[in-house]
Amino acid sequence: MNEAIVEILGLRKIYGSKNPVTAVDGIDLHVPPGLIYGLLGPNGAGKTTTISIATTRAIPTAGSVRIAGIDVVAHPALARCVIGVVPQYNTLDRSCTVFENIYFHCRYFGMTKEMATQRTSQLLNQFRLSDRASAYPQALSGGLAQRLQIARAIAHHPKVLFLDEPSAGLDPQSRIAMWEAVQGLRAEGITVVLTTHYMEEADELCDRLAIIDHGKILIEDTPVALKASVGGDIIYDLRMRGAGDGGLLEKSLAFIEGVTRVEVIEGGLRVLARVQDGLLAKVVTTANDYGLRDVTTTEPSLETVFIRLTGRDLRE
Amino acid sequence: MSEVVANASDPKIVIYTRAFVGLMQRDFRVLRREIVPFLIRVAMNPLLFLFVFTFVMPHMSGGAKLSPTASMAAAGDGGFGTVLLPGLMAVAIMFSGIAAVALPLAQEFGITREIDDRVMCPLPIGAVAIEKIFFSAIQSIFAAAVVFPLAYYIPSTPVLAHVTSWPFLIAVLILASLLAGALGLTIGTLVQPKQIGLIFGVVIMPITFLGCVYYPWAALTTIKWLQIGVLINPIVYISEGLRAALTPTTGHMPDAMILAMLLFFLVLLTLVGLRGFAKRVLS
Numbered sequence: 185m186n187e188a189i190v191e192i193l194g195l196r197k198i199y200g201s202k203n204p205v206t207a208v209d210g211i212d213l214h215v216p217p218g219l220i221y222g223l224l225g226p227n228g229a230g231k232t233t234t235i236s237i238a239t240t241r242a243i244p245t246a247g248s249v250r251i252a253g254i255d256v257v258a259h260p261a262l263a264r265c266v267i268g269v270v271p272q273y274n275t276l277d278r279s280c281t282v283f284e285n286i287y288f289h290c291r292y293f294g295m296t297k298e299m300a301t302q303r304t305s306q307l308l309n310q311f312r313l314s315d316r317a318s319a320y321p322q323a324l325s326g327g328l329a330q331r332l333q334i335a336r337a338i339a340h341h342p343k344v345l346f347l348d349e350p351s352a353g354l355d356p357q358s359r360i361a362m363w364e365a366v367q368g369l370r371a372e373g374i375t376v377v378l379t380t381h382y383m384e385e386a387d388e389l390c391d392r393l394a395i396i397d398h399g400k401i402l403i404e405d406t407p408v409a410l411k412a413s414v415g416g417d418i419i420y421d422l423r424m425r426g427a428g429d430g431g432l433l434e435k436s437l438a439f440i441e442g443v444t445r446v447e448v449i450e451g452g453l454r455v456l457a458r459v460q461d462g463l464l465a466k467v468v469t470t471a472n473d474y475g476l477r478d479v480t481t482t483e484p485s486l487e488t489v490f491i492r493l494t495g496r497d498l499r500e
Numbered sequence: 501m502s503e504v505v506a507n508a509s510d511p512k513i514v515i516y517t518r519a520f521v522g523l524m525q526r527d528f529r530v531l532r533r534e535i536v537p538f539l540i541r542v543a544m545n546p547l548l549f550l551f552v553f554t555f556v557m558p559h560m561s562g563g564a565k566l567s568p569t570a571s572m573a574a575a576g577d578g579g580f581g582t583v584l585l586p587g588l589m590a591v592a593i594m595f596s597g598i599a600a601v602a603l604p605l606a607q608e609f610g611i612t613r614e615i616d617d618r619v620m621c622p623l624p625i626g627a628v629a630i631e632k633i634f635f636s637a638i639q640s641i642f643a644a645a646v647v648f649p650l651a652y653y654i655p656s657t658p659v660l661a662h663v664t665s666w667p668f669l670i671a672v673l674i675l676a677s678l679l680a681g682a683l684g685l686t687i688g689t690l691v692q693p694k695q696i697g698l699i700f701g702v703v704i705m706p707i708t709f710l711g712c713v714y715y716p717w718a719a720l721t722t723i724k725w726l727q728i729g730v731l732i733n734p735i736v737y738i739s740e741g742l743r744a745a746l747t748p749t750t751g752h753m754p755d756a757m758i759l760a761m762l763l764f765f766l767v768l769l770t771l772v773g774l775r776g777f778a779k780r781v782l783s
Contacts, residue, residue, distance in 0.1 A: 199783070241619070242783045264622045265515065275616040279530040285617075288529075291522035292621040294515060336617070 188214035189375050190221075190238065190344055195247035197233050197399075207233040209399030211247070215377060215392075217343075220370050222390030223379045224486065226496075230399035231379035232272065235348050238377070239269045252343045265293065268337035268345040268374075272352060274329050276321035276336075283308065283317040286336050293340035303339055311335040311365065327358025334365055338374060345369060347378040351385055363389050383486040395490060402493045407486065414484040414492060416444045416456030420467055421482070424452040425475035433474040440466050452477075456484075519623040520631055526618075527635045541599060542643040546588040546650050554581045554655035581655025582750055586742030587713035588651050590676070592643040594711075594735055597680025598704060600636035602688035603696065609780050610693025619781050629685055629777040633770065636681030641673055644742075660749050668755060672741035675762040679734055682769035689776025711735030716743060718751030734765040 192213035199205045208230040215221045223231045236242035238249045240260035249256045256263040277285050286307055290300035308314045311331045321329060330350065338345055347366070351359045366376055366389060380386050386393055387407045394404040403410065424433075437446045437455055442463045445456040455467055468479060482488075490496075531538060608615035618628055652659050663669050691699055710730050712720075717740050720727035730736050737758050744752040752758075 236783065239620070241616070241781070261516070261622050261624050262512070264620055269616075269620055271613070271616060273613055275612070275614050277526075277614050277617060278612060279533075280526065284526075284529065288522060288526040289617065291525060292519045292618070292623075294510075294518035294522075294622075 187217075189217040189252055190215035190377060191248075191250040192234070192238065193248050195234065195237065195249065196245045197230075197237060197242065198245045206399055208237070208244070211396070211399070211401055213394060213401065213404075215344075215375060217375050218370065218373060219391040220366060220376045220378065220389055222386045222393045223377070223396055224381065224383070224386040224390075224393050224490075225379075225396035226381055229396045231396055232348055233399075234396075235269075235346050235377070235379055239267055239346050240264060241269075265340070266343045268340070268342035270330075270333045270337045270345070270347045270350060272348045274321070274333065276324075276329060276332060278321055281318050281320055282313060282324070282332055285321065285332060286339050289336045289339045295340075307335040307339055310368075325358075326353055327355065327361060330354060330358065330362060331365060334362070334369075338369060342374065344375045344377060347376060349379055349381070351380065351382060359385075383490075387486055393486070395486075395493060397490075397494050403489070410486060410489045411484045414456065414488050416458060416484065418457050418459050418463075419482045419484060419488065420455040420457070420464065421449065421480045422452045422455065422467070422471050422476055423478040423480075424471070425477045433471060436470050437467065440470065443467070515622045516624070516627060519621040520627060523618060523621065523623075523628065523631045524635060527631075531639070538639075539646065542592055542596065542646050543650065545595070546592060546647045547654070549588060550581070550584060550651055550654040554579070554584065554657070558656045579655065579657040579659075581651070581657055581659040582661070582747050583714065583716060584655070585648070585651040585659050585661055586746050587711075587739050589644045589647045589742050589746075590711065590735060590739040591708055591713055592647045593640040593673075593676050593738055594680045594683065594707070595704070596640040596643040597636050597677075597682075597684035598687065598699070599684075600639045601632050601681055601684030602691070602699065605632070605685070605688030606691065606693045606696035609688075610696075615781065625778055625781055626774050629774050630770075633678060633681035633685055633773070636684055637674070637677035640677035640680045644673060644677075659747070661746050662748075663746060664748055665745070668759075669745035671759060672738075672745050672762065675759065675766060676738040676741060679738065679762055679766045679769065682766055682773050683734060685773030686769045686776060689773055689780050707733050707735045712739040712743075716740075716750045717753055734762075734769070737761040737765065 190213065192211055195208050195211040196206070197208040199207055211230070211234060223234065225231050233242060237244045238251065238256060240256050240263055244257060251263055252266045254263045254266060277288070280288060283304055286304040287300050290303050291297075295303060305314075308317055311334065313328065313332055313335065316324065316328065321332070324332065334345075334347070350362055350366070354362060363385070366378070369376055378390070390407060392404070392406055393410060395402045395410070403413075405413070434446050434448070434453060437443055437453065440463070442460045443455055443457045447454045447456070453471075457463055464479075464481070468476065605615070619625060621628065652661060687699055687703060711733050712730060713735065717727065717730070717736060720730070740753045741758045741762060743750055744755055744758060
């Protein structure tokens with residue numbers, strides 16, 4: 185693996201001294217350069233705190249974060265040169281126009297007036313905001329404001345862009361536009377680290393994922409590998425009538441060719457299998473004798489992975 | 501692309517200076533756009549105050565009794581206008597600090613969090629706060645400059661103003677303006693954003709009325725407890741400093757004490773403000 189551009193070691197963050205709350209509980213993370221890297225987890229899992237520490241806005245209780253070799257706790261001001269940040273909430277400068285929001289950001293990072301003007305025009309073009317250049321942020325829709333925030337965050341050519349819940353509050357169309365913009369950034373060579381609690385987003389957008397819960401990383405891999413870890417590429421959920429049969433059906437199902445695993449779920453059984461012709465018919469025929477009421481067919485998703493790891497739904 | 505961008509390998513001081521200058525330019529751009537409201541805000545208070553107390557009241561028949569001008573004019577020290585000139589300049593300086601730092605901060609910490617972008621500059625967080633104090637000081641000096649002609653020309657009795665020491669006046673103006681910014685930073689970071697409306701009643705009114713703005717400190721000698729009590733009010737030293745520099749015929753505190761106390765409050769409020777700022781911005 186390439187040397188990590190974001191290197192998090194033993195990160196812990198405990199808030200409050202009277203009633204301490206552990207938001208991050210020993211996270212290690214190595215993000216290789218050039219990827220879109222996702223932190224997936226429910227609200228309150230510690231994703232935002234992790235990002236806040238990595239972006240110099242929170243001080244860790246223990247552990248270290250290095251970005252492009254710079255220790256962000258020891259040298260926050262220098263670290264800010266190599267990172268771009270889009271927080272969860274809209275932090276656009278309300279007193280400045282769309283153009284000025286990017287222009288002054290460029291100036292803060294040391295560009296000359298000419299360079300800043302040129303870079304701003306280029307970004308407004310790239311993010312299709314040119315016609316709104318003289319508008320104020322209050323006049324922008326959620327999707328446009330989000331795009332402006334991303335454009336501003338990358339204006340100083342950061343090596344890593346952090347996006348905290350980028351699609352929160354966006355309509356489906358804006359979300360897709362945002363995904364395209366983020367994929368474009370990867371093509372430019374910017375490493376993107378994002379947090380999300382949307383499975384589809386993590387699945388569609390990210391090259392690698394870390395699933396976080398209760399301040400810990402549960403698993404880390406590519407979305408494909410994570411889904412494969414479920415142990416099958418098709419899932420049949422069987423709803424059964426009446427009480428259990430002492431495991432008889434479970435055994436019969438496990439004998440069917442192609443079935444990789446059978447699990448007991450509430451109100452029935454879950455069959456994990458490799459896709460092959462005629463398998464569903466066999467499963468149904470076998471289960472029918474035991475009082476089959478209903479079958480649902482699904483493909484393993486990150487949600488399945490999450491439930492398998494935590495026993496909980498991601499939305500709970 | 502060969503753009504000049506803050507590079508982590510550049511000397512720190514170069515990165516910091518560019519960012520600091522960038523922040524100043526942003527603030528100037530915003531101020532220039534809001535120059536009319538700014539002028540109204542600066543001029544309205546002294547304009548009305550002077551108009552009523554030093555022009556309208558002296559013209560009233562029998563108004564002499566109502567007017568503080570009468571007795572002071574009789575005392576031969578140039579009248580109420582002479583007392584008000586440095587006082588109103590002090591209020592303008594102080595209020596500019598509040599309006600330029602405390603009120604925007606309350607909004608940025610509370611509702612919009614838009615301060616986050618500036619905090620993400622390649623600059624130590626304290627320097628972002630210092631920039632606010634600096635920029636506010638520039639506004640304060642400007643505000644004081646706007647008040648001076650008003651306070652000099654509106655009163656119906658002549659104002660006795662003359663500068664004996666320019667270096668002293670400049671030192672007072674600079675210290676007072678920075679102090680006002682530091683006061684704004686302290687208030688803006690210590691007061692909860694939703695309670696910012698209360699600061700007018702709880703902070704601004706008391707420090708103005710008990711700030712030797714409308715009377716010289718020396719005149720408090722008949723109310724000893726108050727004369728000593730107001731010494732904890734930084735506005736006293738702004739008023740007295742300007743009084744000593746501009747209207748020395750009115751009794752005032754010793755120059756050295758004024759400068760020392762301005763410096764003391766500047767350091768104190770800057771430190772408190774910086775701590776509050778860091779606390780608000782970092783978690």
